[in-house]
Amino acid sequence: MKLSLLKKFKLCPPIFGVIISLSAQAQINTPAPKISQVIDHKLTSVADNTAIPKWIIQELQPSTLSSDEQQQELQWFKSQAEPFAGLTIRVVSEHIDTHVYESEVLAKAFYDLTGIHVIHELTGEDDVIKKLSAQMVTGLNLYDAYINDSDLVGSHFRSGAITTISELLTFKSGQYTLPTLDLNDFIGLQFTRDPFGVIYQLPDQQFANLYWYRSDWFENPSYKAQFKQQYGYELGVPQNWQAYEDIARFFSDDINTIEGVRVYGHMDYAAIDPSLGWRISDAWLSMAGVGDAGLPNGLPVDEWGIRVENCHPVGASVSRGGALNSPAAVYALEKYVDWLEYAPDEAKSLTFSEAGKWLATGKIAQQIFWYSAFVGDLTQPNLPVVDDQGIPKWKVAPSPVGKYWQKGMKSGYQDAGSWTFLKNTPKDRQIAAWLYAQFLVSKSVSLKKTLVGFTPIRLSDLESDVMTKKSPYLGGLVEFYRSNARNVWTPTGSNVPDYPNMAGFWWLYVSKIVDGTYSPKQGLDAFAARVDAHLAQLEQTMVNSQCAPKMNPIKDESFWLSQPGSPKPLNQQVIKGQTLPYEEAIRVWN
Amino acid sequence: MFGIKFLLIGLLSMYSLAVCSADKLTLITYSEVPFAAQAGNTKQGLVIEFIDALFKQAGLEYEILFFPLKRGMSMAESSVNTCVLPIERNQHREVHYTWIGPVMVSRYGIFSASPSQPPLVSLNDAKFASIGSFLGSGIGEYLTQFGYQVDLTNNDTLNVKKLQRGRIDFWAADLVSAKAIMRDNDIHFGEPKIVFFTSIRAMACHIDLPMATQKRLNDALQALYKSGYMAQLHQKYGLSL
Numbered sequence A: 001m002k003l004s005l006l007k008k009f010k011l012c013p014p015i016f017g018v019i020i021s022l023s024a025q026a027q028i029n030t031p032a033p034k035i036s037q038v039i040d041h042k043l044t045s046v047a048d049n050t051a052i053p054k055w056i057i058q059e060l061q062p063s064t065l066s067s068d069e070q071q072q073e074l075q076w077f078k079s080q081a082e083p084f085a086g087l088t089i090r091v092v093s094e095h096i097d098t099h100v101y102e103s104e105v106l107a108k109a110f111y112d113l114t115g116i117h118v119i120h121e122l123t124g125e126d127d128v129i130k131k132l133s134a135q136m137v138t139g140l141n142l143y144d145a146y147i148n149d150s151d152l153v154g155s156h157f158r159s160g161a162i163t164t165i166s167e168l169l170t171f172k173s174g175q176y177t178l179p180t181l182d183l184n185d186f187i188g189l190q191f192t193r194d195p196f197g198v199i200y201q202l203p204d205q206q207f208a209n210l211y212w213y214r215s216d217w218f219e220n221p222s223y224k225a226q227f228k229q230q231y232g233y234e235l236g237v238p239q240n241w242q243a244y245e246d247i248a249r250f251f252s253d254d255i256n257t258i259e260g261v262r263v264y265g266h267m268d269y270a271a272i273d274p275s276l277g278w279r280i281s282d283a284w285l286s287m288a289g290v291g292d293a294g295l296p297n298g299l300p301v302d303e304w305g306i307r308v309e310n311c312h313p314v315g316a317s318v319s320r321g322g323a324l325n326s327p328a329a330v331y332a333l334e335k336y337v338d339w340l341e342y343a344p345d346e347a348k349s350l351t352f353s354e355a356g357k358w359l360a361t362g363k364i365a366q367q368i369f370w371y372s373a374f375v376g377d378l379t380q381p382n383l384p385v386v387d388d389q390g391i392p393k394w395k396v397a398p399s400p401v402g403k404y405w406q407k408g409m410k411s412g413y414q415d416a417g418s419w420t421f422l423k424n425t426p427k428d429r430q431i432a433a434w435l436y437a438q439f440l441v442s443k444s445v446s447l448k449k450t451l452v453g454f455t456p457i458r459l460s461d462l463e464s465d466v467m468t469k470k471s472p473y474l475g476g477l478v479e480f481y482r483s484n485a486r487n488v489w490t491p492t493g494s495n496v497p498d499y500p501n502m503a504g505f506w507w508l509y510v511s512k513i514v515d516g517t518y519s520p521k522q523g524l525d526a527f528a529a530r531v532d533a534h535l536a537q538l539e540q541t542m543v544n545s546q547c548a549p550k551m552n553p554i555k556d557e558s559f560w561l562s563q564p565g566s567p568k569p570l571n572q573q574v575i576k577g578q579t580l581p582y583e584e585a586i587r588v589w590n
Numbered sequence B: 001m002f003g004i005k006f007l008l009i010g011l012l013s014m015y016s017l018a019v020c021s022a023d024k025l026t027l028i029t030y031s032e033v034p035f036a037a038q039a040g041n042t043k044q045g046l047v048i049e050f051i052d053a054l055f056k057q058a059g060l061e062y063e064i065l066f067f068p069l070k071r072g073m074s075m076a077e078s079s080v081n082t083c084v085l086p087i088e089r090n091q092h093r094e095v096h097y098t099w100i101g102p103v104m105v106s107r108y109g110i111f112s113a114s115p116s117q118p119p120l121v122s123l124n125d126a127k128f129a130s131i132g133s134f135l136g137s138g139i140g141e142y143l144t145q146f147g148y149q150v151d152l153t154n155n156d157t158l159n160v161k162k163l164q165r166g167r168i169d170f171w172a173a174d175l176v177s178a179k180a181i182m183r184d185n186d187i188h189f190g191e192p193k194i195v196f197f198t199s200i201r202a203m204a205c206h207i208d209l210p211m212a213t214q215k216r217l218n219d220a221l222q223a224l225y226k227s228g229y230m231a232q233l234h235q236k237y238g239l240s241l
Helices: A003-009 A013-023 A035-040 A054-059 A067-080 A097-114 A125-138 A150-159 A165-174 A221-231 A241-255 A274-288 A327-342 A345-349 A352-356 A372-378 A427-441 A443-453 A465-473 A477-482 A499-514 A520-541 A557-561 A582-589 B002-023 B046-058 B069-078 B138-145 B157-164 B175-184 B211-227 B229-236
Strands: A088-094 A117-123 A145-149 A202-213 A307-309 A312-315 A366-371 A395-397 A414-422 B024-029 B037-039 B042-044 B061-066 B082-088 B098-111 B130-134 B149-153 B170-174 B194-205
Touching: A054 A067, A054 A097, A067 A097, A067 A427, A067 A443, A088 A097, A088 A125, A088 A427, A088 B194, A097 A117, A097 A202, A097 A372, A097 A427, A097 A443, A117 A125, A117 B194, A125 A145, A125 A150, A125 A274, A125 A414, A125 A499, A125 B098, A125 B194, A125 B211, A145 A150, A145 A427, A150 A414, A150 A499, A165 A414, A165 A427, A202 A372, A202 A427, A202 A477, A221 A241, A241 A327, A241 A366, A274 A327, A274 A352, A274 A366, A274 A499, A312 A520, A327 A499, A327 A520, A352 A366, A352 A372, A366 A372, A372 A443, A372 A477, A395 A582, A414 A427, A427 A443, A443 A465, A465 A477, A477 A582, A499 A520, B024 B046, B024 B069, B042 B046, B046 B061, B046 B082, B046 B098, B046 B211, B046 B229, B069 B082, B069 B194, B082 B098, B082 B138, B098 B175, B098 B211, B130 B138, B130 B157, B138 B149, B138 B170, B138 B194, B149 B157, B157 B170, B157 B175, B170 B175, B211 B229
Parallel strands: A088 A117, A088 A145, B024 B061, B024 B082, B130 B149, B130 B170
Antiparallel strands: A145 A414, A202 A366, A202 A395, A202 A414, A307 A312, B037 B042, B082 B194, B098 B170, B098 B194
16 A cells, blocks of 8 residues: 555554554455354353453443443453454445444444454445345345344334344354343334334434424524514424424514524425435324324324234225325325425425435524434534534424324334344354444443434433433433433334335325325325235235235225224314423423 | 328327337446447347346347446436336435336445555545546445545446556446456456445336336346346356355
8 A cells, every 4th residue: 555545545543553454364355164163162251351452442432331341341242253253244224423433433343353344334224225125035145234224123024034133132042142232221122023022123223303493592582572472372392283383484484584594494305215205104194193092103003004903904095994095194294295385495305314414504493303313413513503612502302293193192203223134144144243233232332322423222321421411412312312202202113014115105105295296185095095005915925924914895984084093084173383381391201 | 081080090000109119118238248248239248138038027028229327327217118227226316217126236346456455444444545436337426425536437447547547546346347347458456455335236217117017027027036047147147245
C-alpha cells in the first residue's frame, strides 16, 4: 500500500493495526473447521484469560457491566469463537446509525477479538427482505444471518425456513449461548415470538414512532394565546386527530413565518418508494383505529385490517370480515392525503430516510409520528432545533389517535430489527454468525451502542445512571422507553403470513391514492381485493403450513359492519380538538 | 357498407397487432462477459441460455436486443412489454419496474492494482479512496449513496486500464465478470481485497407488465430453481457462492 493511500484512507490506529496484522495472514477467507470438528474440540473455559485488545475495551465504554464482568464476557467470545477463527461470514441489515456503527466499528472489534471476519453489509430494509427471500427461493447461502424487522414474524413462523432463536439457545446444550445473554433483559422479545411462544428472532435494535413537536414554540405565550383565541382550547400535545389538524393549520396558515422563516404545521413523506407503504402499514391505520383492541396486535382484526380466526388469516376486505377498506381505513387515508397540504412541498418527493432528518431544518412545528432512530440527527449541536446548552427544543410524546381508536388498542408502531437465521445456512457459519449476533447485543456492547444509535434493546441499559444523565438531551426518548408505553407501541404482528410480497401492495396502492388516480375508498377497495386474492393463493400453496390462510366466504359488508369490533361502521361524529400539557400527556405511558 | 367493412378490418388488424405485441416480450441485455455477449448474429452467455429456458418453460415468445445498460433500463421503464436483464434489484429501483427474479446472484469485490495492498477488513476502509465502476451499475449507485468517491466509465473494461494506470485506487466489480475482463485484457490483479456486497439480479420489466404474464414468468422461474436447472447453469458459468 502506498503511504499516500494510507493517509488518504485516514486509517485510525486500531484499523491500521488490523490491516497490518491481516497482511501477515495468508488468506482471510480460509475455510473454518466443519462443525463436526468443532464438536470434538474441547473448548477452553473463560479462565483462559488472554488479553483483550485495549482499543476494544476503550471503545465499549460505558457499559452496565463492571470492568471485570466485561472482561469475562469478552473472554467468553474469544474462547468460544476459537474454532471459527479465520472464517469470513456475511450478515446484512438496513442502513441506520446503529447498524453503521456495527458495520464500521463493532465488526472490526469482533474480528480483533475472535478472528472471525464479518462482512456486515448495509442496505435498504426492502433489500434485506428481498435478499432473505432470495436465499429461501434459491437455496443459496447468500448470508449467514440477517437483521430483519420483526414485522416478518408472521411470515417466518409459517415458512418453516427459519432456525429459531429457541433452537440456537439450546444447540449443543447451549454451548454457544452467551451465559450472560439474559433474555429477560430484552424489552422487545414479545414481538419476535410466534403465537405459540417460540422465539424466532433476537432484537438487535428498536425504535418507536412517536409524536414530535417543537416544545419551545408550543410554550411560547404569544402562540398559546393566539391559538386559544382562534381554536377555543389550549395549544398543547394533541390527543386526537382534530387537535393535530388544528395545530397543523395554525402553524402552516396562521403563524406561517417565524423570524422570517416559512414554517409548517405538519411533516410527512409521500415519494413512490417502499417506505411509503411502511408509513401507512406501520402506524397510520393503527392510530386511526382500524383494528381491534389487543396487544401486541389487535384481535381478531389487526392494524393491517387482516382478520384471523384461530391463527388463520381469513380476509382483509370488509366483505370477508377484515377492515382494510373499512370506513376507518378510508378516514386514515383521507387525513394522510389532506394533511400533506400543511407540509412543505418537498414532502411529496421524500422517502423515509430523507424525511427523518428534515425536522432538523427547524421549519416544522409537529409531526404526527416520527421514527426515533433519527434522534441522533436531531441532537447535534448548532442545529436550529437544539439550544446553546445542547438541550433539544423539541420533545416526543404519544401520538394523537383517530376517531375510531379505542382503549386497549396499540398506540403506535415500534420497529424491532432482529437477528434472523435461515435453516439453509451451513451450521458452522450459522454458529459463527450467532456468536457475532450475541456480541452485538451483549451487555458489554449494548449501552455504548444505545448511545450511538438511540435504539435501546435492554432494560438494564435504560435503567442505568448513564441514561438518566443523558435523558434531558434526548427529548423524552428515555421516558418513553422506561414506561409501559414500550409494550403498547408494537410492530406488525403474526397475522401477516407473507410480509415480503404483501408489503409491496401498500406502496403500490397508496401511491395511486396520493397522486389522485384513485380516491381513498377506490384505492383501498382495490388494495383489499388484491390482498384477499393473495391470501386465497396462499391458502392453496401453504397447505402444509401451520396457521395458513383459510378464506372466509364473501358476505354483504353490512353483516360485518354490524358486528361488534372491527370492521367498524362509519363514524360521523364531529370530534372537538383536545390537547394536554406535556407532563400530563406522557402520564399515559405509566 | 364498404366503409363499415373497412373499419372492421382495420380494427381487427389493430387488435391482432396489439395481441401479438402483448404476447411477445422484448428483452434487452448488455455485453457483460461471461453473462451475455454478441458476435455477429450469435448471442451467447448465461443470460441468453437462461432466457431461452425461462421462456420455453413459460410458453412465451421473446426477442433479445443488445443495448448499453443505462439505455436498456430507460427503455424498459418507458416501453410496455419490454424488460431488461440482469439488473441489480434494490430499494431505489423497486418502484420503477415489475420484477421477475432472482435471476442471478452476484458478489462484488474491491480490486487493487497493487499486490502489496493488504486485504481490507471492511468496506469503510476504502472510504476516502477513488473507486471505479460503470454507468448504470447498481454497485456504483450503492457506493455513491453511501458517500464513497465513485468514478464511472461507460463500460467496466475501461476500469481495468484506469486501475492499472493508477487513475483510480480501486475497482469495484462483480467477481465473475471481473475475472473474465482481466483474462480478456491479460491483466491480473489477483484476488479482491474484500468481497463486500451481494446483489440479487433480476429481470426488470415495464411497470404495466400484465399480471398474468408476470405470474407465468415467476412460476416458470420457480420451476427452473426446483428442477435444479438454475444451479447447473450458475455452476457452468462459475457462479458459486
